Amino acid sequence: xxxxxxxxxxxxxxxxxxxxxxxxxxLDRKNGWKTKAVRLGNINKETQYVLNxxxxxxxxxxxxxxxxxxxxxxxxxxFKQSVEGIEKAxxxxxxxxxxxxxFETSEPLYYLAKPYGCTATILYEQFKNLGVEIEKTExxxxxxxxxxxxxxxxxxxTTQYDRKALEELTPIADINIQQYGLEMLKAGTDLDDFSVExxxxxxAKEFEKxxxxxxxxxxxxxxxxxxxxxxxxxxxxxxxxxxEKGLSLYVLAIxxxxxxxxxxxxxxxxxxxxxVAFGKELVDDKAFLEGVVSRKKQLLPEIxxxx
Numbered sequence: 001x002x003x004x005x006x007x008x009x010x011x012x013x014x015x016x017x018x019x020x021x022x023x024x025x026x027l028d029r030k031n032g033w034k035t036k037a038v039r040l041g042n043i044n045k046e047t048q049y050v051l052n053x054x055x056x057x058x059x060x061x062x063x064x065x066x067x068x069x070x071x072x073x074x075x076x077x078x079f080k081q082s083v084e085g086i087e088k089a090x091x092x093x094x095x096x097x098x099x100x101x102x103f104e105t106s107e108p109l110y111y112l113a114k115p116y117g118c119t120a121t122i123l124y125e126q127f128k129n130l131g132v133e134i135e136k137t138e139x140x141x142x143x144x145x146x147x148x149x150x151x152x153x154x155x156x157x158t159t160q161y162d163r164k165a166l167e168e169l170t171p172i173a174d175i176n177i178q179q180y181g182l183e184m185l186k187a188g189t190d191l192d193d194f195s196v197e198x199x200x201x202x203x204a205k206e207f208e209k210x211x212x213x214x215x216x217x218x219x220x221x222x223x224x225x226x227x228x229x230x231x232x233x234x235x236x237x238x239x240x241x242x243x244e245k246g247l248s249l250y251v252l253a254i255x256x257x258x259x260x261x262x263x264x265x266x267x268x269x270x271x272x273x274x275x276v277a278f279g280k281e282l283v284d285d286k287a288f289l290e291g292v293v294s295r296k297k298q299l300l301p302e303i304x305x306x307x
Contacts, residue, residue, distance in 0.1 A: 005035040005092060006062070006069065008083065009119075010076035012204055013039050015047045015148035015188075017075040019141040020119040021059060024074055024095065026138045027127060035072060038062045040083050044202055046188025046220075050144040053180075054137055065089045075119040077103045080206055095122055098296060102208070117157040120145035124165040139172035147181040148188075151257055157297045185257050189221045196233040200241065200252055207300065209307045212270065214249035215241070216303070218295050224263045227254045231265070235285060238267050249273065251303065255293050262292045264299075270307060277302035 007024045009017020021037035028035040037059040043051070051058055064084035065071060071086070073094045078101050079086050093110035094103075097119050114122050120142040127134050134142075146166045150158040153166065170177050191199060204217035221227050227234075238250045249268040256262070264287050266274050271282055280287040292298045 004070075005033075005072060006065065007035050007037045007072040007074060008040055008059075008062070009074050010081040010205070011040045011083075012201055013041050013047070014044065014075075014203055015050060015184075016119050016145040018043065018047045018059065019050065019145040019148075020074045020095070020123055023120060023123050023138050023141050023145075024072060026141075027123060027130070027132060030132050031130065036060075044188060045190055046148060046184055049184045049187035050141065054140055056137070074123075077101070077113075078207075079103070080208070095119060095126075097122060114161075116159050117155060117162040118146045118149035120149075121159075121162045121165045124169065125161070134169070134172055136172060136174060139169045140175065143169045143173045143175065143177070144184060147177070147184060151260070151293055152178070152181045152185065154260055155294050155297075157294050185220065186222065189257065191219065191221065191227065196230055196237045199227075199230070200234065200237055205295070206245070206247075207304065209304050212248045212307050213246060214251070214268070214270065214303065214307060215245070215247055216251045216253065216295050216299055218253040218255055218262075218299075220255050220257045222256065222258050224254050224256050224261075228263065231286075234265060235267060238265065242268050249303070249307070251299065253289075253292070253295060253299060257293070260291060260293050262289045263287070264289060273303055273306045276306045 007021045009021050018039055025035050025037040039059045039061055043058045067088040069089045070092050071089045072092055077094050077096050091105050091109055096113045097116045116122055124142050143166055146162050150162050200217045202219055204215055206215045242250050247268055249270040252265045253262045265285055266282055267285055274287055275281055278289055
């Protein structure tokens, strides 16, 4: 594997990370470039819905890369969110839609970053710019990633470019976007067979600001109340995670995808940042944030600015 150029998204991969890795490989191979999409974690139920719909396998799971391994990063750039060994890998390119943080390479590289709602939207534009035909498989993968990251275009992260891409991908994908998208999102909210430990790691990312380490995790649901039935267990595992990782703050956002709101659980010595950032007092370590659905655009910037 060390002779192949590997493409992967972040740890605890979401639909954009997996689908964009696979789309990147398709685009590369259509251009005659040999690359291989892999993943850094388990496939979630939302992403599995997409793969089942297309009847294709998930990329291979890897846990580390060797020194000098050539890699293409998608949907992330921070090393702490990437694979073990990334510091000594040869990063050939990055395609991302997040802020740039703690990123340094020893050699020049291709870096394509745009403030879009989804990495797949950037890849869609690459297909168009390079004059490469988009076929059904990659159309479904890109459409699914856009639906996921923008919550069917309802998230505040949604841009005109995401809307345009999804509109133009729809006839190629040959799907009813509303029907398919809602079923896909609902598939990702089936949390019954997840342990509490798994629940808080479905979509968790660690950050650092001025030496302060914090983590923001997010789970999507159609019933916040159902998730909070395990509130005591969630708090216990969150506190354990704080102790093990030396975190100053852990925020779990339980997001209602139908009503576009989130209930957060916040623990750690820096919980005071929640009141400063959102004007909300924590009650029993919880706060309801109306209209908040995006970690990238609504949770992280406010917490990062006030930590």
